[in-house]
Amino acid sequence: MKRARGEDDSNSVDRISELPQGILQQILYHLSQEEAVRTSVLSKSWRYNWCTRPNLDFSDRSFFKGSKQYFLSVVDETLQRYRDQRLCIEEFHLCISLDDSDPASSSFLEKWIPTLATTNKEQGSVSTYPPSVVFEAELLQDLQVEELTLDRKAIDRIIHFKHLKKLHLLDVCIEAEIFQNIISRCPLIEDLFVEDCRGLRKIEVNDLHCLKDLYFTDYEVVEGDEECCSIEVYPPSLETIKVNYGNLRLSKGAVFCNLNHLYLCGVELLLDRLSSCKFPSLEYLSIVYCEGLRGIKLFMDAPNMVDFSYQGDFIPSISFASTSTEWKSDINLHLCDAPSLWSVKLRKLLKSLSQFQIFLWIIQEDDDGDGDGDGDSDVDGDGDGDGGGDGDGDGNGDYDDDNGDGDADVDADYDYDGDGDVDYDGDGDGDGDGDGDGDYDYDYDDGGDGDGDGGYDYDDYDDYGDDDDEHIIQENINLVQDKGCDKPVVVETLQIQWCSFSDIPSLFNGALCVCRPRNIGPYYRRSWEKEVVCAEKILMQRESGDDQDDQLRQLWLQDLEE
Amino acid sequence: MAAETGTPTTLTLKSNDDELFSVAESAAILSVTIRNMVEDGCAGGVIPLDNVDGKTLASVITYMNGISAIPADEEKKKSYRDKFLSDKDFETLADMVLAANYLNMSCLMDAVSAKIAQVMEKKSVGWVRRKFGIENDYTPEEEAAVKEEHKWTFEGVETDDDN
Known part of the structure; x- marks a missing residue:
């Protein structure tokens, strides 16, 4: 079927007007009320198409120029017409702001809601002050209430919402008792959204046997503030649970047979009961900054996991029931401590996830607050305690950042002297190493650099000592090469983000002690290109370089193959 | 099966x-x-x-x-x-x-x-007519009358007629 076509993708043959009414109604269904009505101007055949569309969708927010009165009259006339012509309204969406000084709106609602008694689907969105008539809309399927207080008066007229499937409370001031009262009259709720509701410290939805999606979010509890809201659920029906800053209380041994998504953020209550529950359908698990995970050993009986993500400032102890499916885990660690303090835990975590694809992202946080990001701590990164390395883990691996000893000669020069000749600083001091031992001598020096040699010159870092660097890094390499210790875990991608340059070697070494990345990077460090290049060189040297590095590389490849 | x-x-x-x-x-x-x-x-x-x-x-x-x-x-x-x-x-x-x-x-x-x-969506009447090849069979007076009838739907969309 060939048709003449306009030049600019416009059609010169009018096909849309010829589509059957049923299809046109389907198209109009997807338009907003005003856009659907506006099609009446297109041509005579379009004049009344919109009049019979099965859904009505009114929002006073779209009446940005018109008055409230005009909005009310448009809604009123439209409803009147549908009623007069006995047209079916399958869906009715109404979004309206109400307040005490606006009795007209309330009286219209009093009139409309009984009119809608025959409507199949209703959605209401009310804000500020709900006339209690809203709670008489028996056929209501979806109710959103925003920014208001629900008190005893408001629930006076509440009837059984036999059809309410979705209840969304946003910024509503409501007490637990009132909340329970409302919930008890909505037995068929499938989606429950509770966002930022002040006064609500307890949610018990054990009786909602149809509840599929539970979304709870609260303001982040500040220290000394009131306690987190406690949430009790009925496990069998739930498919999705998202909790932000609430305390999920689980009964011991609960079986979440339908739960597919579990997202926990900022949960303070100890999550040890998770270990006793069963999650046969769980595919997606996210744990974000949950203090409730600290200090416990979590075991997840979730044999169908697809995606696990963790984000936090400590390394959790978590393991999973063995699964038949392939899944991936994103581990996103914001760590303040030096690698020597976390590498053992990280190794344990990675080992427990090792049958799966791991994407690891380590972010070194600046913890000391002095703004230089140096961490001012033990950054030897030797992963002591793992059976390799020097075992002491300190004493020789400390960067002296604030020594103020005037060692202006040791900053901002990077000396990759593993190969014995790469001297970036040009100041001659780096070559003294030249031992071909494959270690990395980090020499931060810009004092008296000014040599125009194109060497790296970082003025910001003029106070790092480098005396121990060589030693530290050598120890790490020893550790890496130590076959006696646990095999490092293969990870798909390792990303490292650092706060200060001094973190780079320790971070890389710390991470590489416990894992073998297939891919490294990208790096994130406030667009410091030179440092990225520098870091890459470190890694390149790990892979190629001199004899000893070759061995290292072979070892690495061997690990990857295994 | x-x-x-x-x-x-x-x-x-x-x-x-x-x-x-x-x-x-x-x-x-x-x-x-x-x-x-x-x-x-x-x-x-x-x-x-x-x-x-x-x-x-x-x-x-x-x-x-x-x-x-x-x-x-x-x-x-x-x-x-x-x-x-x-x-x-x-x-x-x-x-x-x-x-x-x-x-x-x-x-x-x-x-x-x-x-x-x-x-x-978010297109003017003129644009939609051109795009879909819909012929405007209203007289200017008729069109003005329909627009007036639903004037609330034309708030803020007059400008994009040439888009």
Whole structure:
């Protein structure tokens, strides 16, 4: 079927007007009320198409120029017409702001809601002050209430919402008792959204046997503030649970047979009961900054996991029931401590996830607050305690950042002297190493650099000592090469983000002690290109370089193959 | 049925311009029309689809295969539909919505209707007329009267007439 076509993708043959009414109604269904009505101007055949569309969708927010009165009259006339012509309204969406000084709106609602008694689907969105008539809309399927207080008066007229499937409370001031009262009259709720509701410290939805999606979010509890809201659920029906800053209380041994998504953020209550529950359908698990995970050993009986993500400032102890499916885990660690303090835990975590694809992202946080990001701590990164390395883990691996000893000669020069000749600083001091031992001598020096040699010159870092660097890094390499210790875990991608340059070697070494990345990077460090290049060189040297590095590389490849 | 015999059953569909297409039964029964035929046992030979041309049917079959390969994950299905429809012009969309209607495929029907609606969204009356080749058969007076009747719908959209 060939048709003449306009030049600019416009059609010169009018096909849309010829589509059957049923299809046109389907198209109009997807338009907003005003856009659907506006099609009446297109041509005579379009004049009344919109009049019979099965859904009505009114929002006073779209009446940005018109008055409230005009909005009310448009809604009123439209409803009147549908009623007069006995047209079916399958869906009715109404979004309206109400307040005490606006009795007209309330009286219209009093009139409309009984009119809608025959409507199949209703959605209401009310804000500020709900006339209690809203709670008489028996056929209501979806109710959103925003920014208001629900008190005893408001629930006076509440009837059984036999059809309410979705209840969304946003910024509503409501007490637990009132909340329970409302919930008890909505037995068929499938989606429950509770966002930022002040006064609500307890949610018990054990009786909602149809509840599929539970979304709870609260303001982040500040220290000394009131306690987190406690949430009790009925496990069998739930498919999705998202909790932000609430305390999920689980009964011991609960079986979440339908739960597919579990997202926990900022949960303070100890999550040890998770270990006793069963999650046969769980595919997606996210744990974000949950203090409730600290200090416990979590075991997840979730044999169908697809995606696990963790984000936090400590390394959790978590393991999973063995699964038949392939899944991936994103581990996103914001760590303040030096690698020597976390590498053992990280190794344990990675080992427990090792049958799966791991994407690891380590972010070194600046913890000391002095703004230089140096961490001012033990950054030897030797992963002591793992059976390799020097075992002491300190004493020789400390960067002296604030020594103020005037060692202006040791900053901002990077000396990759593993190969014995790469001297970036040009100041001659780096070559003294030249031992071909494959270690990395980090020499931060810009004092008296000014040599125009194109060497790296970082003025910001003029106070790092480098005396121990060589030693530290050598120890790490020893550790890496130590076959006696646990095999490092293969990870798909390792990303490292650092706060200060001094973190780079320790971070890389710390991470590489416990894992073998297939891919490294990208790096994130406030667009410091030179440092990225520098870091890459470190890694390149790990892979190629001199004899000893070759061995290292072979070892690495061997690990990857295994 | 496929699950019982162990080998996937294939159906043969014939377009109104006599092109033949093979499609797995499991994908084809996304169409309620075809499913009914299968259930009634009349899908043994060639299934003639008199209201769908070959080009459109090929496209619909691509969709059937694509969407049925995705496990029950509504988000992934939605993103597949979006991608599938993203490069289709209105001619194709109109053919597909008619085919989806005829084949009784509510998910495709809904997706294509939404896509067509999306083209009309936030556009002026003049733009929509040009885009879809709709002839304005109102007199200027009549048009002004209709606009006046629904003047609230024209707030803030007068400016894009040339877009």
